[in-house]
Amino acid sequence: MIYLDNCATTKPCKEAVEGALFMMEECFGNPSSTHQLGLLAEREVENARKKISDVLMVSPDEIYFNSGGTEGANTAILGGANKKAGSRVVTTQIEHKAVLNAFKKLESEGFEVIYLKPDEKGYIDEKTIIDAVNEKTSLVSIMHVNNEIGSMLPIDKIGKLIKLKSPRCIFHVDAVQSFGKIPVYPAKWNIDALSVSAHKIHGIKGAGALYVKKGVNIKPIIYGGGQERGLRSGTLNTPAIVAFGKACEKINFEDINHVRLLRDTLVDYIKDLDVVFNSSVEGFPYILNVSFKNIRSEVMLNALSARGVYVSAASACAGNKESHVLSATGAKYAYSAIRISFSRDNTADEIKEAAKIIRETVKNLTI
Amino acid sequence: MKEVILAKCGELVLKGLNRSNFENILMNNIKQKLKDDLKSIRSAQSTVYIELNEGADPDLVVEKLTKVFGISSISRAGIFEKDIEKIKKGACEYLRDELTLAKTFKVESKRSDKKFPLKSPEISAITGGEILKNFRHLKVDVNNPDIVVTVEIRDNNAFVHGARIKGAGGMPTSSNGKAAVLISGGIDSPVAAYMMAKRGLSLDAIHFFSSPYTSEKAKEKVIELTRIISGYAGKINLHIVPFTQQQLEIKKMCKNEHMTLIMRRMMMQIAERIAKKNRCDGLITGESLGQVASQTLLALAVTGECVKMPILRPLVGMDKEEIVTIARKIGTFETSILPYEDCCTVFVPKHPTTKPKLSSILESESKIDMEYWIQKAVDETYVIEVSE
Incomplete structure (x- = not known):
């Protein structure tokens, strides 16, 4: 093969598989439980959170665990768009379906959605993106690396300019393909929210993370027990999360x-x-x-x-x-x-x- | 309380001296279908009496029986001692749910044991009175009741049954022999297979597989469709015929507009040989007159000309809509429309001929060694056993 x-x-790396096994066989407590086994599980989850935040060079409390890239994008887009802040939203024609179909939903709710067209190599330059943003723009979502043809969009150069044109605008980046392969620095690049997924970097399926910059207001799309500081309720998938942390250690x-x-x-x-x-x-x-x-x-x-x-x-x-x-x-x-x-x-x-x-x-x- | 399931035979009743033979086949099919759930089975007066083992779920069994051909209707009945006190109380208890939901009812009685001291109208009156006493919201309606409570006094026991469920109809599978269906993965051929199984045929299935022009997923889809059909027709041997090289050869050697028809002629001959080897006495296709270029009357004549076995085309006079309605009813539609369509568009001519002349097809066909390619396909065929 x-x-x-x-x-x-x-393919999950050996360390990820071992980490997941450990969480299933020994450290199987619910990280929300307050007894010893729960605390141990929570400690492992927090270790993983730290590792992911290190790769992104952000603070651990800006990392929210979820089920993967699709959920990250949906949370950022559906929970971030805000008609009061502006009914115009901007994305590209070449986003992953997780992003495009979330925007289709916004369209059905009356948002004006701008889908930017790429050139023949799948590239869109900074100016085209910035020109699409005006003071009524409340959300911009641009992918870092396209999943089908590998074109790289200039997400490192537009964060500040978006904010200058529309200070309340949330800038989300789908970094599922780039994370762990090339440097991604959301804080440095003025990105408000960024989605990553574990199984694309030799972790296991069913875990991902959404980076949300401190102070940025994204509303949950899932309600429940208030885990992940209320942004993502639901018992954490501890085996996949710990495997995610282990996979991050192997990033080079x-x-x-x-x-x-x-x-x-x-x-x-x-x-x-x-x-x-x-x-x-x-x-x-x-x-x-x-x-x-x-x-x-x-x-x-x-x-x-x-x-x-x-x-x-x-x-x-x-x-x-x-x-x-x-x-x-x-x-x-x-x-x-x-x-x-x-x-x-x-x-x-x-x-x-x-x-x-x-x-x-x-x-x-x-x- | 003891319970029995009564399956009324449909058309078999008409079959004169063959009847017991048909009934035996039907009982055998029911046995295979119900497996461990079945405690005993017997037939009398064109009704099959089915007793279940403890732990079997009668609702599930009835559901299974609705897929058995040769049964016109199914009902569940409580079994009671032949004592009117026990019968009337038993009816109220056994049909509690149905009687609670109904607004109107009537009681019908049949007394085949003439030694029973009460006559049918008396049995009905006493049972009806007890029901009215226990279910005060109910009214009697002899013309159009919500529920008919039937009391039957037979030789050994009394039976009380409520609603009657429509059976699958048709004739018991395998009572008419065996035929091989050419199954593609589209909407039509599974429906054709179902319709012929309904007329009492057991089935083999033949699928032509053109890897890599069709995918593994397309093959899995055909297996799944066969599995659904086997829910009605019993176990099916699915013959997978590797067919890529044959298609490439036809494309290379024959006239483009004749490609489809020559391919179909080859398929029919391969199918006939596989059918013979497996003791089938006919071929079944999902062809419908005029649906596509290869299904015009002239085209059917050309494809049918090369085999001796009867070709059964149950859909020949049906519209697509009618076919889709059946596909939905039997549960194959959702699988048939999965998007692993055969992508063998390379093998579809741009302008297929709709009025083919046999002589010109034969001339085109003579460019390839038909016998070699047919036998090669038969030799390379492998079998997958498919059952529910």
């Missing part, structure tokens, strides 16, 4: 050099085929989106899967539907787009083997 679908999910921003080498190797091996690169080679090296002309995505995907090479067509969640991201960028060969996404665990030998299989498959499928 050669696993090249790391943007869909990653130097990994990107290894991954870039893998990506470049693969590109070298396949570039003479009848292929179009939908993602920019200067961009985020963890994602390579390519179209093998005249071979439909799902056919390529099935053929590679039969030979043990796992990739995806557009994003894993989108299934068979045409990708909204590639329609937005106007990609000509969207029907044959394949997303190959890497992790630090992939080896050069694996990539060479994958390239060989891809070449043979393309040859077999060209009819």
